[in-house]
Amino acid sequence: MLPLILLLVVTQLPCVQGDSTAVCRCKQGSASGCAALDPRKAAEIAQAIHELKIDEEARQKQAASSTSAKVQESSDAPEPPDCKGQQHHVISKPIAKELELHPTLMGVYEPRDSRFVTKAVDEAAHCGYQDWHRKIDAEVINYWLRTHKSATAKEFETFLRSVYNRPDMRARFPRGF
Template sequence: MLSSLLLVVLTQVACSPGEMSVVCSCKQGMVSACVSLAGDDARRAAQVLDEVQEVLEQASWKAGEEEKKQQLEAAAESLSQSLGSFEPPQCKGQNHHLISRLIARALEEHPTLKGLYKPRDSRFVSRAKDEQSHCGYQEWHRKVDEEVVRWLKSKPNATPKEFMDKLRDIYSRPEMKARFPNGF
């Protein structure tokens, strides 16, 4: 019952006072509206993405509702890509912060990168494919952090681009792609 109610609320919502019509259109599954919303108001787009994903997770779909489900999935995917996360909305693992506290401390001591990044920087988050792929501060996570810290110490003149390239290199490895299907 609750899932049906959520589906009705999000797919049949009328614009509330002060809410842009593009928000309502995106909630109803219009991909172009989602892309527009992400460009205009990323924070609100992220909220709508969360709402749409919640409906997709909780709804029990009945016969004849496949089209609405596909519209919502398309809306979620377009919001996700427009917001820059480029990860499938169906990922259920933990959010993984590429800039851990350990890496952030090393960055604060770095001659050229100091002040550019903060611990658990929201710009650098990826979602694990499932709970087994990332749950807490596992051994693989500690090893990655140690590798990045060693790299930072060995590259005192590293540029932000070089640092991003290093992170992309790590997260494009097969073992990391298995944990984070769309890397970084």
């Protein structure tokens, strides 16, 4: 059993360019290459390599599916059931993600940064990631962060305060931000 495990581990290492040995052919999943090494184990090794490839493909599909679900969830997530979320995080996850790419504001803020939280007037004013929230995030990201590449934290926070002092936002968050 140990030689099989060792061979399976070795088969996971890439071949060196120009290597046409039986070991390399076996690494690439060729049963005939494995057979040249040990004819008795060729079928077993080929089956094990095949199963490893299927497992890897399944892991990749799962990762792709998970990533696509997260993107969909963050872009148009339905309102959560039993929503009681009246706390609003000014630095949302999408804004924080963009901040991590910003030349001068990188590393200054965190997603859902506890320093930047305001309270909604009621449950209807803020429950989940509503349409108005996505629009504010898009404005902060597209209009401001991507066009103010040399902004300071103070300038960014002044802009955020101006957004939260607008009449429509004051109706949702009477204390502003």
